Amino acid sequence: MTARRIAVLGTGYVGLTTGACLASLGHRVVCADVDAAKVARLERGEVDMLESGLAELVADGLASGRLGFVVGSPTAVGEAEMVFLCVPTPMASDGGADLAVVESVIREVGHLLSSECVLVTKSTVPVGTSARVAELVRRDDVAVVSNPEFLREGSAVHDFLHPDRIVVGSNDHAAARRVAELYAELEAPTVLTDAASAELVKYAANCLLATKLAYVNALAEVCEHRGADIADVTAGMDSDREVGRSFLRPGPGWGGSCLPKDTHALLRISESVGVDFALLRAVISANARQRERMVTKIADTCGTGDPGSLSGVRLGVLGLTFKAGTDDLRDSPALSVVSLLARHGAELRAYDPALRGDEPRLEGVATLVDDPYQAVKGAAGIVVLTEWPEFRELDWSRLAAMLDGSVVVDTRNHLDPRQPQAAGVSWHGLGRPSPPR
Structure with missing residues (x-):
């Protein structure tokens, strides 16, 4: 070389x-x-x-x-x-x-x-x-x-x-x-x-990944209505080499610095040459709806089922960055969900291991604290929005004693449901049945 x-x-x-x-x-x-x-x-x-x-x-x-x-x-x-x-x-x-x-x-x-x-x-x-x-x-x-x-x-x-x-x-x-x-x-x-093909590769790849995420999120919702388990469904899909196992985990929506920007850019490129990329438009719409659905799901477990019922309800939020391993909040689905919850009147205290001190994007939305236990103290429920590994190591007996309620909404299916359940806390994931206590 x-x-x-x-x-x-x-x-x-x-x-x-x-x-x-x-x-x-x-x-x-x-x-x-x-x-x-x-x-x-x-x-x-x-x-x-x-x-x-x-x-x-x-x-x-x-x-x-x-x-x-x-x-x-x-x-x-x-x-x-x-x-x-x-x-x-x-x-x-x-x-x-x-x-x-x-x-x-x-x-x-x-x-x-x-x-x-x-x-x-x-x-x-x-x-x-x-x-x-x-x-x-x-x-x-x-x-x-x-x-x-x-x-x-x-x-x-x-x-x-x-x-x-x-x-x-x-x-x-x-x-x-x-x-x-x-x-x-x-x-x-x-x-x-050639140059044009190389330029299109990145958009093509990212938009396909966004499509897979939107697909598995919708599939998880179907599972919730029909009593199926999305973990088993995707395990069955993983075995098919033509499907692949990447980007088949449900969550609160995709975000970050690339997928939102790249999906909109490819849609704009398509429109500029007269191509109606209806599938990609539907993927973008489905992602926006997924964030709203998370709020409804939280209201179902911590309120009366209507997002308006969250007014005055205190929630402890675990995770704000768009994914674990980064401190990036750009177009974070976690931050979008938190903002929607605040708009419906919820009182939010949040913890993220990558964030410290003042974070201007949280002003008027949530109080950022330096400890996960401090975030959940006195809360009606816990909301997991980012899949940080340390959240799997929390002391659920201690958390249960600090909660006013007894619910955790795991929007990443990140936790082992048996741990909160053993402490008397009801676990609610995406597309998965809540195990009995």
């Missing part, structure tokens, strides 16, 4: 993980960000985000001299053989991806790129972005390549270093091969394709 000089523009989840991992593979990497205070922290090896193994990888990169940080994109790109765009592409008002930051960075650095440099879009971008980037750069000596990321928050480092596949797309096949060679040490299956 030839070690390359690489610039990574942006130090969010994708950018920092990409930079640190490429440095660990032997490349010389400079990561740039507009936030000078953040760059100063990273230069000291301080990683703000909760991401397993990332702080250690950054420290190793700094110690080896293969990883560095600078303020501003122009400072990073001058000597780079490859420049990775890892900047935000948030959802625009029309549901599509907002490429304002991407275009701004290209205008800023396009004329500074070295001859024969490869410009790589790592951020999730809609079909046609590579062509748009090339149009903005206006340089025949700079190739544009799409190299979408497939990183899950909480396991991003592992996903980067142990990928299921590497996807690289460009109309310049030699440039695409150069980018693919960066990952040669990983020995992962590589898909070399």
Whole structure:
């Protein structure tokens, strides 16, 4: 493998993980960000985000001299053989991806790129972005390549270093091969394709995962009405190799930084070319309904069945991040459910092991406490919204003694129902019968 000089523009989840991992593979990497205070922290090896193994990888990169940080994109790109765009592409008002930051960075650095440099879009971008980037750069000596990321928050480092596949797309096949060679040490299956196909892969994969989640959530609701057990149903489905076992666990809805944005973006892409993607529209609608259904389920167990009956009812909430292993609250289904509960008048105290101190998104919604037992003290019921492993280790005898009520609503089917039941607390999951006490 030839070690390359690489610039990574942006130090969010994708950018920092990409930079640190490429440095660990032997490349010389400079990561740039507009936030000078953040760059100063990273230069000291301080990683703000909760991401397993990332702080250690950054420290190793700094110690080896293969990883560095600078303020501003122009400072990073001058000597780079490859420049990775890892900047935000948030959802625009029309549901599509907002490429304002991407275009701004290209205008800023396009004329500074070295001859024969490869410009790589790592951020999730809609079909046609590579062509748009090339149009903005206006340089025949700079190739544009799409190299979408497939990183899950909480396991991003592992996903980067142990990928299921590497996807690289460009109309310049030699440039695409150069980018693919960066990952040669990983020995992962590589898909070399055109730019448009590579750009569509990420959306196609994420929207299918969102569809599976919406499907299993609806299936769990059917189970509740017909007395079936979703755990047994999905176990039977898991055995079919053509179905697969991933993303077949019910929950309060999907969320995070990718699935909501990517489903809306693909829907917008489809509409722009006259394709009625009714299935994807239904998936998005079903996800919104799932969050409302969680509130109704909580009202059924802690109120009188109507969400309005939760007014003045105190609930202890366990988990707020969109999934365990991360401190990310972006489009968290847990936070959405908590907000809906507060809107119906419930009094909420919440605990999440990844959150400490002030959290502005909880203001007027819930009181954040530093201990799970403090969260449930005096509550009419407990609501589990994030699948943190430590929730399976709670002392249910102690919890039962602190509760005013005797109910736990487990929206992740995360707990062993026998533990709360043995302490006299009724367990209610999704699509599963509540075991007798």
